[in-house]
Amino acid sequence: MPVLLITGGAGFIGTNLTRYWLENHPDWQVIVYDKMTYAASHRNIELFEGCPRFSFFKGDIADRQSLEPLLARADLIINLAAETHVDRSLMDPESFLRTDLIGTYNLLELHRKYRDKKFIQVSTDEVYGSVPEGKATEDSHLNPSSPYSATKAGADLLAIAYFKSYGVPVIITRCCNNLGPFQYPEKLIPLLITNALMDLPLPIYGDGKQVREWIYVDDHCRALDIIADRGQIGQIYNIGTGYERDNLSIATQILNLLNKPLSLIRFVADRPAHDKRYALDWQKLKNLGWSPVVPFEEALKRTVEFYVSNVTWWREIRESPVFRSYYEANYGWRFQDSR
Numbered sequence: 001m002p003v004l005l006i007t008g009g010a011g012f013i014g015t016n017l018t019r020y021w022l023e024n025h026p027d028w029q030v031i032v033y034d035k036m037t038y039a040a041s042h043r044n045i046e047l048f049e050g051c052p053r054f055s056f057f058k059g060d061i062a063d064r065q066s067l068e069p070l071l072a073r074a075d076l077i078i079n080l081a082a083e084t085h086v087d088r089s090l091m092d093p094e095s096f097l098r099t100d101l102i103g104t105y106n107l108l109e110l111h112r113k114y115r116d117k118k119f120i121q122v123s124t125d126e127v128y129g130s131v132p133e134g135k136a137t138e139d140s141h142l143n144p145s146s147p148y149s150a151t152k153a154g155a156d157l158l159a160i161a162y163f164k165s166y167g168v169p170v171i172i173t174r175c176c177n178n179l180g181p182f183q184y185p186e187k188l189i190p191l192l193i194t195n196a197l198m199d200l201p202l203p204i205y206g207d208g209k210q211v212r213e214w215i216y217v218d219d220h221c222r223a224l225d226i227i228a229d230r231g232q233i234g235q236i237y238n239i240g241t242g243y244e245r246d247n248l249s250i251a252t253q254i255l256n257l258l259n260k261p262l263s264l265i266r267f268v269a270d271r272p273a274h275d276k277r278y279a280l281d282w283q284k285l286k287n288l289g290w291s292p293v294v295p296f297e298e299a300l301k302r303t304v305e306f307y308v309s310n311v312t313w314w315r316e317i318r319e320s321p322v323f324r325s326y327y328e329a330n331y332g333w334r335f336q337d338s339r
């Protein structure tokens with residue numbers, strides 16, 4: 001039975017990818033290896049516990065010794081393990097360097113030994129920095145703005161170098177912003193939804209006109225599946241949709257879906273070096289036969305429904321000291337200063 005190893009599989013995309021792979025590949029085993037940082041939830045792992053084709057190991061991608069036996073068993077490795085929140089990277093860049101860059105280096109080093117295993121390094125559109133006009137292709141200049149995107153860009157470059165220098169069979173994917181179930185509620189969409197559900201103000205950075213390209217997480221999982229199957233080793237694939245929306249319009253749509261007043265929107269001080277727009281050219285992936293199937297408005301509706309029906313899941317997180325101290329440190333002063 002072929003084995004997929006998902007590093008960082010207990011977070012947002014990992015939970016959705018585990019479910020996707022178990023459902024769509026009944027002949028595969030899935031192993032999740034995750035450090036269980038604040039961004040992971042034990043409830044995510046519990047979803048799969050009854051499935052004999054699923055197993056979970058707690059561990060750090062920086063720990064080669066515990067990772068090696070799992071990697072040796074796997075046929076395909078998808079690396080999702082990362083520190084992922086831009087605002088936290090501004091507060092504590094070091095943890096991003098340790099996981100996103102050094103952690104990926106560890107995986108690449110192991111792959112020098114296991115060169116028969118396909119390795120997908122999941123990266124982000126943020127490595128291109130702000131794209132004021134047009135779309136970023138895979139050959140566009142890397143121009144990261146935050147410690148998060150800089151460490152992801154560094155990992156991409158290292159992965160390409162390992163392919164060229166040692167023949168490590170790596171493929172890099174750069175996806176746009178995901179939305180869907182099980183996303184930690186510090187990220188824009190679940191933060192806005194859960195604040196609205198609690199009748200708290202919805203913080204909008206600056207003028208709210210920052211544009212992001214959005215993808216429903218299942219479409220991202222399907223893209224990873226196709227890339228694992230048909231993608232070419234040593235290549236980079238952008239994963240985009242063309243669904244560009246600004247933050248303010250998303251907040252408005254969420255309030256409308258929840259029948260809450262627009263007066264809950266609160267403009268607050270902007271994030272430093274906040275990129276204005278991300279936009280991807282994903283023709284290369286289209287050529288492999290992929291295109292998104294869930295339109296943005298449908299994706300947002302499904303995401304809102306998830307948070308409305310899974311209050312225990314997100315309340316437990318929002319009431320945790322980790323979430324509360326982050327929320328206070330990031331938004332406390334912004335709310336005080338907002339007009």
Ligand SMILES: NC(=O)c1ccc[n+]([C@@H]2O[C@H](COP(=O)([O-])OP(=O)(O)OC[C@H]3O[C@@H](n4cnc5c(N)ncnc54)[C@H](O)[C@@H]3O)[C@@H](O)[C@H]2O)c1
Pocket residue numbers: 007008009010011012013014033034035036037038039040041059060061062079080081082083084085099103122123124125152174175176177178179183184
């Ligand atoms: N969410 C998005 O919109 C998006 C878009 C493009 C790319 N990505 C990339 O996809 C990947 C997954 O993103 P996500 O949104 O699911 O993030 P997430 O923060 O929800 O999950 C990250 C997971 O990695 C685990 N982890 C962190 N450090 C680890 C370590 N040292 N060893 C093992 N596990 C560790 C965490 O415990 C968590 O389960 C990341 O690499 C991210 O850069 C995300």
